Amino acid sequence: MKKSVLREYAKLIVACGVNVQKGQEVLIYADLDQPEFVQMVVEEAYKRKAKQVTVEWRFQPLEKIHVRYQSVKTLGTVTEWQKAKQEYMCETIPCRIHIMSEDPDGLKGINMTKVSKARQLSYPIIKPYRDRRENKEQWCIAAVPGKAWAKKVFPELRPAAAMEKLWEVILSCSRVTEDPIKAWAEHNADMKARCDYLNSLNIRSLHYTADNGTDLTVGLIEDSCWRGGGDTSLQGIYFNPNIPTEECFISPKRGEAEGIVYSSKPLAYRGQLIENFFFRFEGGKVVECGAEKGADVLQTIVDMDEGAAYLGECALVPQKSPINESGILFYNTLFDENAACHLAIGMGFADTIKDFQNKTLEECRELGINDSMVHEDFMIGCDSMNIDATCADGSVVAIFRNGNWAF
Numbered sequence: 001m002k003k004s005v006l007r008e009y010a011k012l013i014v015a016c017g018v019n020v021q022k023g024q025e026v027l028i029y030a031d032l033d034q035p036e037f038v039q040m041v042v043e044e045a046y047k048r049k050a051k052q053v054t055v056e057w058r059f060q061p062l063e064k065i066h067v068r069y070q071s072v073k074t075l076g077t078v079t080e081w082q083k084a085k086q087e088y089m090c091e092t093i094p095c096r097i098h099i100m101s102e103d104p105d106g107l108k109g110i111n112m113t114k115v116s117k118a119r120q121l122s123y124p125i126i127k128p129y130r131d132r133r134e135n136k137e138q139w140c141i142a143a144v145p146g147k148a149w150a151k152k153v154f155p156e157l158r159p160a161a162a163m164e165k166l167w168e169v170i171l172s173c174s175r176v177t178e179d180p181i182k183a184w185a186e187h188n189a190d191m192k193a194r195c196d197y198l199n200s201l202n203i204r205s206l207h208y209t210a211d212n213g214t215d216l217t218v219g220l221i222e223d224s225c226w227r228g229g230g231d232t233s234l235q236g237i238y239f240n241p242n243i244p245t246e247e248c249f250i251s252p253k254r255g256e257a258e259g260i261v262y263s264s265k266p267l268a269y270r271g272q273l274i275e276n277f278f279f280r281f282e283g284g285k286v287v288e289c290g291a292e293k294g295a296d297v298l299q300t301i302v303d304m305d306e307g308a309a310y311l312g313e314c315a316l317v318p319q320k321s322p323i324n325e326s327g328i329l330f331y332n333t334l335f336d337e338n339a340a341c342h343l344a345i346g347m348g349f350a351d352t353i354k355d356f357q358n359k360t361l362e363e364c365r366e367l368g369i370n371d372s373m374v375h376e377d378f379m380i381g382c383d384s385m386n387i388d389a390t391c392a393d394g395s396v397v398a399i400f401r402n403g404n405w406a407f
Helices: 003-018 035-047 060-069 080-092 112-133 147-153 159-173 180-200 295-302 361-366
Strands: 025-031 052-058 095-100 139-143 203-209 215-220 248-250 252-262 267-269 272-282 285-293 311-316 342-346 375-379 386-391 396-401
Touching: 003 035, 003 095, 003 139, 003 180, 025 035, 035 052, 035 095, 080 112, 112 295, 147 159, 180 248, 203 252, 215 311, 252 311, 267 295, 267 375, 272 295, 285 295, 295 342, 311 375
Parallel strands: 025 052, 025 095, 095 139
Antiparallel strands: 203 215, 203 386, 215 252, 248 311, 252 272, 267 272, 272 285, 311 342, 342 375, 386 396
C-alpha cells in the first residue's frame, strides 16, 4: 500500500478519530504487525502538538504463555504500579488509540476459565478508575492488517496479496478517500440526521423478527437518546470512537428483554470464534444460550458477572452498509458489527441518557443503564430482519424492513 495513502489514514485516526488537542497525552495500543504505520500515527499525534505519545505493544503468543504459567491470583493481581498508572490516567485523561490487527484464532486453546477468574479478581480494583474517566476520554478503535488475520479473511490468496487486499478493504470501509476528513464530516451529518429522527419518535420498545427464528422485544429507557457517528467528551471535544462506523445505537433498559435472538455472523472473542449461537431472554436476562462452535466460551462471557447476562446496547445497521456490501466476513467485531444490526450483552453507555453530563454515573445506572465488566457486541442483522418501534403515544412505527431502513 502506498505510504501516502497510509499517511492519510494515520492523519484521520489522529485528527478525526481522537482529535488530539495541543498539550494532550496520547496512549496507543497496538499489535506487532504494522510498526511502520504505528510510527506514522505517533508522528501525526506530535504534529497535532501532543505533549507525549506512549505505545504499548501486544503479542498474542505472549498472552498465551502468561496464562499458561501464571496462577489465577497472579494474573488477577493489580500491582501498585498498575494502580499508579490508572491514577495517572484519571489525572491526565490521555487520548486512547487502539490499533487492531490480531489473529481471530490467535488465542485458540487458551484456558478461558482461568482468564475469566483472573478478570473477576482484577475488575473490582480497576473499575473505580474507569468510572472516574467515563465519558471524559477521547478514544478511537481502528484497524490495520495482520498476516494471520489477512489469511483468515482471504485464505485463497498468498500472504502478501492477502495483506494488500485487506489494506484496500480497511481503507475503503474507513472512508480514506481523497479527502477523508470531509468524507467523515458528511457521514457524521447523515448519522446525526437518522438519530434525530429516531429520537423524535420517543420509542419505548423495539421488536425484532427474522426468518431465522429471531423474535425479541427490548424495552428502552424513557430518558434515553440514540447516538451515532461522532461523539463529544465531557471535556467538550468532538471525536469519532470507531473507524469505521455505520451504527445508530442506544442502551436499552436493564431487565426489559423478552424472547430469542439468533446470531447472523460469528463472534471473535479474545482470539476465539463463537459460531451460530443464540440467546433467550426472560425478564431482561439471558436464561439460555447455545452455539454450534464455542458454546463454552459463550457461557463464560454470560457468567462473567451479574450484568453480563443483560443487554447493554441495541444498534441499527442496514444491510446496505458499505461493509456488508463488500461481501467480506472479517472475523473482527469492529468491522462485522458495522455490517449488520447488533446487540451487546454487558455494560451500557451512560451517554445515551439525555442530559447525562448533569447526572452522576450512578444516576444513569439507576435509570436502567446496565453495568458490567464486559461489553460484547454480537451481530443479528440479516436480509429478512424487520424491526418495529412502539412509541410513547402507543403508535407502532416501522424502523427496518428486510434488513434496511424503513425511512
